[in-house]
Amino acid sequence: MKLFSAKQLKEADQATEKNEGITSIDLMERAAGQAFEWIDAQLKGQQVPIYIFCGIGNNGGDGLALGRLLLNKKYDVHSFVVNYSENRSKCFLINYDRYKNTSKEWPKLLKSVDDFPDIPANALVVDAIFGIGLNRPLDQWVKQLVIHINQSKTFTIAIDVPSGMFVDSATPDLEAVIEASVTLTFQAPKLPFFLPETARFSNSIQVLNIGLDGNYLAETPTKAKLITKPDVQKMYQPRDKFSHKGTFGHALIVGGSYGKMGAVTLAVKACLRAGAGKTTTYIPESGYTILQTAVPEAMVIAAQESKHLVDFSVSNEYEAIAIGVGLGTDVKTMKGFKKFLETNKTQLVLDADALNLLAQDKELLKLLPKNCVLTPHPGELERLVGKWKNDFDKLKKTVSLSKSIDGVVVIKGAYTITVYHDQYYINSTGNPGMATAGSGDVLTGIITGLIVQGYDVLTAAVFGVYLHGSTGDLAAQQTGYNSLIAGDLIDFLGDGFIHLFRSDNVPQETAGNNRKNSN
Ligand SMILES: NC(=O)C1=CN([C@@H]2O[C@H](COP(=O)(O)OP(=O)(O)OC[C@H]3O[C@@H](n4cnc5c(N)ncnc54)[C@H](O)[C@@H]3O)[C@@H](O)[C@H]2O)[C@@H](O)CC1
Ligand SMILES: Nc1ncnc2c1ncn2[C@@H]1O[C@H](COP(=O)(O)OP(=O)(O)O)[C@@H](O)[C@H]1O
């Protein structure tokens, strides 16, 4: 699903108006109508005081139109105009008049802190102060209103975007953003709904389809995409009846050190379960018995060194090499790693200590072959690209890294983002149960297993991240979040594949994670 910028959404509005021969007021009525239907379906006529805070732009216009529709259905509506400017939009003014013609109780004008209403504890608050047009920090008193609404702790529905959140750049003041219980967003979710600093404000997201111009939406490329089931179904490569193990490639997992052989065990099992034809591990000698016992399906090459890998001379018979899990950062390991990169021509997936070694000597990045995959968690990413000012700056720095190595960078975490050059692929699956040691090793194995089967590296990363998360969601149904361990992700990976083509949704443990769309 494409995540459009504010500018693109405005262009989509215009294309819709032009091609359907309608005006922006008609489109606003459509948007408000969708929001009304959603709210009405939840309330089913239940009488709670509904407090609607409207700005003076088109988001405020939506709020007034919604208020009118709720009044017509005999709801108990109290509307407020947050009068931060006299520069009211045309559609706001039309809806202001329509509202006044509907109700004897006109919207109350708010101009300062003194005007703020007390919000009853049982109220439903609708936030229609700012939408995608917000482009500068809020006035002090408007910020105080946002804080007042947040402190009321009432159930709050944000229209399009929680007010105070910027859509295409970093939100400058994280104290001046509405903490929505639900965000009714028009046509497509917005990028900051998925970024660590701002995701908590939009909370549960409902995408309302307001029928923006189909051609514009289909033909306009976006920087960011939310990866959902229909996207990955297209990526899956079915197996030929006469295929054999040679068809699905040979992966090498390089890593492990004394006390950390488990990381290689997890990665190689995941690689096999992802469908690699053959797997070999290259580990320090002390891991030989461990690996042969724990994963009989894998071949093992034991290095001479007992505790740490020092010599990385491996043959070139593999379709991909994953390197780094459990590797350690011993000085001798660093020397061997550098020598390996100087001669290696095989496709690489670099994780964990391989990333830490790259961060210790950034010159090594120049030795990486084109199209490698780096899978840092935020700590590893920071060591590679330096501190970032905010989430948008982090993405910018990651884009630079991806371009400089001409490869893929997977920023792991909730809503893992796979970055390839200027493109962001945001994952929609996964849960906090996956915040457990070893789950990253499993991801490395999955991505490597997909690459050796013939998936291109970007597809392997995006598809692998989705599968890893959806498998985690399936596993959590049995284990709950607390008890999920990395090995469960391997055990459930088969279900992850099977569920790709099932229509049933995987329920999540908490509503906060339950992001749906109605497209
Ligand atoms: N045809 C359309 O244009 C549609 C617009 N829709 C609604 O329109 C919204 C966008 O409306 P607008 O572009 O009018 O913008 P907003 O209503 O989000 O913001 C109002 C205006 O305030 C000004 N502004 C920005 N930051 C400010 C600040 N900190 N203090 C004071 N003023 C500030 C801007 O000039 C902006 O145009 C969408 O989010 C959506 O809710 C929907 O009704 C769908 C159709
Ligand atoms: N809250 C969360 N929601 C979704 N996925 C998560 C969450 N926490 C962790 N994960 C996933 O679990 C994996 C953790 O990787 P990593 O931190 O490298 O663990 P390890 O090094 O122990 O293997 C990543 O793929 C990450 O996206």
Ligand SMILES: [K+]
């Ligand atoms: K809003």
